[in-house]
Amino acid sequence: MSVKTTLALIILVDLAFLLFGVHTLSISYKEATILFEERSFLHYLVEFSTQVFGQNDYALRAPFILLHLLSIVLMYEISKFFLKRDADRVLSVLVFILLPGIVSSALLVNSASVVIFFTLLFIYLFLRKKENAYSLLLPLLLLVDNSFIILYLSLVAYGVYAKNRYILIFSSVLFLVALYMYGFAVGGKPKGYFLDTFAAYSLIFSPLLFLYFFYTMYRILVREKKSILWVISFSALMISILLSFRQRIMIEDFAPFVVVSIPLMVQVFVRSYRTRLPELRRIHNVTFVIVFSFLLLNFYATYFNQYFYRFFEAPNKHFAYKYHVAYELAQNLHAQEIDNVHCEDKQMQLRLRFYKVQEGESYKVEKNDTYHDSDSVTISYMNYPVISYNVSKLNK
Numbered sequence: 001m002s003v004k005t006t007l008a009l010i011i012l013v014d015l016a017f018l019l020f021g022v023h024t025l026s027i028s029y030k031e032a033t034i035l036f037e038e039r040s041f042l043h044y045l046v047e048f049s050t051q052v053f054g055q056n057d058y059a060l061r062a063p064f065i066l067l068h069l070l071s072i073v074l075m076y077e078i079s080k081f082f083l084k085r086d087a088d089r090v091l092s093v094l095v096f097i098l099l100p101g102i103v104s105s106a107l108l109v110n111s112a113s114v115v116i117f118f119t120l121l122f123i124y125l126f127l128r129k130k131e132n133a134y135s136l137l138l139p140l141l142l143l144v145d146n147s148f149i150i151l152y153l154s155l156v157a158y159g160v161y162a163k164n165r166y167i168l169i170f171s172s173v174l175f176l177v178a179l180y181m182y183g184f185a186v187g188g189k190p191k192g193y194f195l196d197t198f199a200a201y202s203l204i205f206s207p208l209l210f211l212y213f214f215y216t217m218y219r220i221l222v223r224e225k226k227s228i229l230w231v232i233s234f235s236a237l238m239i240s241i242l243l244s245f246r247q248r249i250m251i252e253d254f255a256p257f258v259v260v261s262i263p264l265m266v267q268v269f270v271r272s273y274r275t276r277l278p279e280l281r282r283i284h285n286v287t288f289v290i291v292f293s294f295l296l297l298n299f300y301a302t303y304f305n306q307y308f309y310r311f312f313e314a315p316n317k318h319f320a321y322k323y324h325v326a327y328e329l330a331q332n333l334h335a336q337e338i339d340n341v342h343c344e345d346k347q348m349q350l351r352l353r354f355y356k357v358q359e360g361e362s363y364k365v366e367k368n369d370t371y372h373d374s375d376s377v378t379i380s381y382m383n384y385p386v387i388s389y390n391v392s393k394l395n396k
Contacts, residue, residue, distance in 0.1 A: 003086040007093065011072055014097050018065050021107045021303050022057050026326035027354045029347040031060070031109040036350060041144050046109055055354060057327065061107060067117040068106035072097065074120040075262065078229070081127050082263040083270070092266045098295040099262075101204030101255055103302050108323070111145045115256035118144060119151060119232070123260065126228055131166075138174055146182035147253040149175060154235035154257065158228050197244040200251040201237075204259065206298050208291045213258070216265045233261035306381035315386045325379050325387055329365075330355030332377045333391070341365045342394065364392050 001009075027035075034042050035050070045063050053059035075096050079089040096102060105112035118141055125134040138155075141148040152175035159168025202210045217234050220226060226234075236257035243249050273284045301308075305320045312318050330352050333341065340360025343349040345367070349359055368376055368390040378388045 003090065006090055007073075007076060010090070010093060010097070011069055014072070015065070015069065017303055018068070018106055019058075021103075022061050022065075024303070024306060025057060025061075025107065025320075025323045026328070027057065027060060027351050028108075028322045029351055030322075032350045032354055034109055035060070036353065041114070042109060042111060045114075055356065060109060060354075064109065064113040065106055067113045068102070071113075071117045071120050074117070074124050075260075078120060078124050078127065078260075079263040079266070082227070082229070082267045085270075088266055088270050089263075091270075092263045095209075095266065095295070096259070096262045098292075098299045099204065099209075099259060100206060100298045100302060101259060103299060105256075110252065111147065112252050112256050115145055115147055116259065118148075119256060119260055122151070123229055123232070135170065138170070142174065142178055142181065146178070147256070149178040149182060150236050150239060150254060150257055151232065152178055153239065154232040155228075157235050158231040161226055161231060162228075193246075193248045194241055194244040197240055197249060197251065201255070201258070204251070204255050206291070206294050208294055209265075212269070212291070213261065213265055216261070216268045219268055220264065227264070229261060230264055233258050233264070309381050309386050310384045324381070326351035327355060328379045329377060329389060330357050332379075333357050333363075333365075336391070338363050338391065341391070361394055364394050365389050 031046075034040070035046050046060055049063050050056075050059045053062060072093055076089055076093050079092040083089050083092060101112070102116075104110075105116060118137070122134050122137055122141075125137065138152075141151070152171050155167055155171035156175055158164070159166075159171060198210075201213075204210075205213055217230070217237060220230050221234065236254045240249055240251070240254040240258075269284070269288075273281060276284070305318070306324070309315055309318055315321055318324075326348060329348070333339070333352075334355075334357070339356065340358045341349075341352070341363045342359065342361055343352065343365045348365075353359070366389065368388050376388045376390050379386050
């Protein structure tokens with residue numbers, strides 16, 4: 001099987017999982033706020049998609065799935081600059097796809113998927129020495145998301161390291177413009193939020209892989225030549241850690257620049273693996289199996305998370321609860337020919353609006369604790385009742 005066929009097959013399987021994942025999700029309150037109340041790049045992106053393809057979950061998430069699939073291709077192309085063998089490049093792609101943070105960014109309405117795509121696109125253009133293309137791209141990113149200020153600051157560091165005067169001056173100007181447009185919050189008293197930052201990165205990578213990422217960054221720092229990929233990832237990591245000594249950071253502003261380092265991690269691993277005799281590779285083999293097994297477990301747990309409700313005492317403790325319930329509740333209301341309600345939960349009211357259940361005074365929807373009441377609507381996952389709502393007609 002050719003590498004192109006293998007890559008295409010991987011993308012198709014990943015797409016199948018993503019479409020299944022969309023089927024299991026409802027719009028969250030934060031996503032509904034982006035669509036109905038914000039005026040940002042994300043808003044216009046999802047608004048365009050839902051206007052073209054209809055107001056449904058697939059249209060809502062289609063832009064992020066598309067950007068994710070394009071990011072896979074870019075990840076493979078970037079890997080060519082760091083990995084000589086096709087098998088290593090495919091491994092780099094597989095690790096990228098299986099990262100818990102990447103799965104979430106591909107399925108949810110969020111800036112991470114957008115930032116990852118444009119960061120990978122810039123890196124690809126830079127490595128291909130397409131100076132005119134990336135010189136046009138970088139200023140446009142000012143209009144996309146405020147987190148690109150981290151990219152500009154990283155490029156300032158790279159300009160100094162590589163003695164590239166053009167990158168240094170150009171990225172410095174863009175950094176100052178971004179600073180003027182968005183600001184850069186630095187403040188607070190030392191409180192040790194860096195432990196929270198490490199925990200967040202561990203969830204994005206999975207704990208064992210994050211440790212190896214940290215080792216990779218350190219090894220390249222002390223032993224090897226620093227590529228632009230390393231400088232971007234290392235700079236984002238260090239800025240986030242330094243800031244977290246004084247304040248709680250928005251991890252989604254930094255993580256997209258960190259996860260793009262996958263080719264470097266694979267490069268360090270395979271180089272260490274192949275320089276050893278077969279009988280001395282046991283530790284590497286065991287480590288690889290354990291890390292990959294955890295990635296696969298996290299991957300399947302993300303897509304089949306509805307099975308876990310029965311293990312939580314309160315449903316809202318489930319990590320995906322805020323992305324559930326709304327679609328099923330709306331479908332139950334439509335089945336009763338109810339298309340306008342007054343909901344005590346204002347966040348749920350906005351979520352129902354996406355499923356064409358408008359705010360009105362004909363019916364009242366409120367949570368109750370009676371799962372078996374004939375007048376209630378009970379939402380269940382895998383035959384396990386999660387939440388129940390009472391739907392009553394209001395007297396006028």
